[in-house]
Amino acid sequence: MDIYAQxxxxxxxxxxxxxxxxxxxxxxxxxxxxxxxxxxxxxxxLTVVPYPYTRDDAVWFINEIAAGRAKAWAIYKADTLIGTVGGGTSHGYWLGQAYWGHGYATEAALAACAYHFDATEDAAITSEYFLGNTASQNVLRKIGFLPTDLRTTRCKATGEDVQAQGVILTRDRWKALHNA
Known part of the structure; x- marks a missing residue:
């Protein structure tokens, strides 16, 4: 059944x-x-991901994408789903723990940003990372995101308020860094 055709x-x-x-x-x-x-x-x-995370949560997420309320790709390594990456003006991603530390998040995020700037006229992409998540901080820095504001946000998985660093990548900075 093609959920997008529906x-x-x-x-x-x-x-x-x-x-x-x-x-x-x-x-x-x-x-x-x-x-x-x-x-x-x-x-x-992650901000909006509950824990425990169930199949029903995944079905809801996929339905949000199919309905056009969210944009994300499944990241596959060979025939294995290893995570997701966003495709809109608010950039997010995650990888399964077994796939951390191999550069996959940077590779997928670069491709998603390139597509977004090629396919839209949007002036910028925003994102954020929780303080202490140095891996995500490094991915966003490598791509060219710059810090904007420090904010408090709620982590649904833990139910705790956490500090998050907002970041932005402008179209002009993307072009300058990636010869786009």
């Missing part, structure tokens, strides 16, 4: 990188998404 939303295109494939999210991804996010070490770094 909603009339055009899915994001498939993007091939050196080691990864970014694919439109489909319902067949629900079990893998649930398995990867049902780890507190992953979900504690």
């Amino acid at each position: 909603t009339g939303v055009t899915p994001l295109p498939v993007i091939q990188t050196a080691r990864l494939e970014l694919r439109p999210m489909v319902m067949a991804d629900a079990d893998a998404v649930a398995a990867q996010l049902n780890t507190l070490d992953v979900s504690r770094w």
Whole structure:
């Protein structure tokens, strides 16, 4: 069943990188998404992801994408879903814990930002990371995001208020850094 045909939303295109494939999210991804996010070490770094994370949570997320209320790709390494990356003006990503430390987040995030700036006229992409999440901080820094504001936000997984660093990547900075 094609969830995009049912909603009339055009899915994001498939993007091939050196080691990864970014694919439109489909319902067949629900079990893998649930398995990867049902780890507190992953979900504690994300704002809106609950813990425990269930298949129903994954189905809800995929339905949000199919309805056009969110934009995200499934990140695949070979035939294994290893995470997701956002495709809109608010950039987010996560990887399953087994895939940390290999540069996959940077590779996927670079591809998502390149697509966004090529496909839209948007002037900027925003994101944030929780203080203490140096891996995410480094991914965003490598891509070219710059700090904006420090804010307090709620982590749904832990139920705690956390400090988050807002960041922004402008189209002009993207072009200057990536010869786009």
